[in-house]
Amino acid sequence: MTSAATHSIKLTYFDFGGRAEPIRLALALSKIPFEDHRISRADWLALKPNTPYGQVPLLTVDGDEPKAQSMAILRYVGATFSETLYPRERLYEIEEALGVLDDFWTSWSPCYFMAMSPQIYGYPEGFGKTEEGQECIKQMRINWLETKLPELAKNIEHLIEKNGGLWIGSKEEPTIADCVAYFQLDSFTLGHMDHIPTDCLDKYTSLKAYHDRFKNLPEIKEWYAAAKK
Numbered sequence: 025m026t027s028a029a030t031h032s033i034k035l036t037y038f039d040f041g042g043r044a045e046p047i048r049l050a051l052a053l054s055k056i057p058f059e060d061h062r063i064s065r066a067d068w069l070a071l072k073p074n075t076p077y078g079q080v081p082l083l084t085v086d087g088d089e090p091k092a093q094s095m096a097i098l099r100y101v102g103a104t105f106s107e108t109l110y111p112r113e114r115l116y117e118i119e120e121a122l123g124v125l126d127d128f129w130t131s132w133s134p135c136y137f138m139a140m141s142p143q144i145y146g147y148p149e150g151f152g153k154t155e156e157g158q159e160c161i162k163q164m165r166i167n168w169l170e171t172k173l174p175e176l177a178k179n180i181e182h183l184i185e186k187n188g189g190l191w192i193g194s195k196e197e198p199t200i201a202d203c204v205a206y207f208q209l210d211s212f213t214l215g216h217m218d219h220i221p222t223d224c225l226d227k228y229t230s231l232k233a234y235h236d237r238f239k240n241l242p243e244i245k246e247w248y249a250a251a252k253k
Contacts, residue, residue: 033058036090037081038068041211043094044081046203050098052247053198054106060251095122098200108197118193121183121201128176129208135164136217165219177228180205184234191234198238206238 035051037044039062051058063071063080072078075092082090083097091097102110110118137144139161142151151157180192188195191202209231215222225232238244 032084032086034061034084035059035081036061036063036071036084038063038065041207045207046200047081047083047094047098047101048247049203049206049244050101050106050109050200052243053109053203053241054101055243056101056105098203102200108194109200109203111194111199114194114199117187118199118201121192121199122204124179124183124192125201125204125208128180131172131176132168135161135168138164139218162219165217169220169224173224177225177231180234181228181230184230189230190237198241202238206235206244209235210239 033051033056035044035047035058048060068080071080075082076090077092079092081094081097082092083100084090091100099110134145138147138157139152142157143149147157152161183192184190187193190196191198192205193199193201209225211217212220212224213222213235225235
């Protein structure tokens with residue numbers, strides 16, 4: 025592990041959670057001071073040509089060449105600045121959990137992106153704003169909650185049980201997998217997605233308790249309190 029005390033760390037992303045949020049959470053758990061550089065869409069147009077892959081987030085350490093790809097950045101932060109977020113002895117368990125979470129998000133993604141980018145799925149741009157498109161999105165999301173979420177939630181609950189009832193990649197401390205899981209689960213409780221009740225996770229009792237446990241970690245509470253200022 026490398027101490028961050030002498031390092032300058034800057035994370036660049038838009039002013040919302042997205043692909044950067046698990047990285048922010050990992051940095052917070054590592055108790056590492058960093059610049060949370062949130063850019064506007066106008067900023068992005070100027071920045072994009074100078075990024076490695078035309079994407080954010082970007083992590084810049086000591087002014088060196090920016091590091092790209094969100095999951096690579098997350099693993100780098102966990103391995104470099106923490107002894108517990110991505111330890112070698114728990115590598116399989118953490119990667120197993122990340123695979124389960126990828127299944128979760130891959131299953132949900134069409135329900136989400138149909139509203140934003142319907143052309144990905146063969147529909148015209150703006151389809152989500154039409155009456156037909158809105159009904160399509162509604163039915164997709166309701167169907168996912170009823171037929172897909174139960175099995176996917178069960179898989180995550182299995183990981184919690186397998187690891188002693190607290191976390192999904194370790195029995196003692198949260199890992200980068202928990203940073204990803206919390207972000208994914210929390211997005212279903214915020215009320216910003218149509219047809220997704222904010223209490224949709226409540227019946228999955230161990231999953232709900234897991235979400236709340238991470239949310240109430242002192243480092244996470246402190247991070248969100250500071251981010252709101």
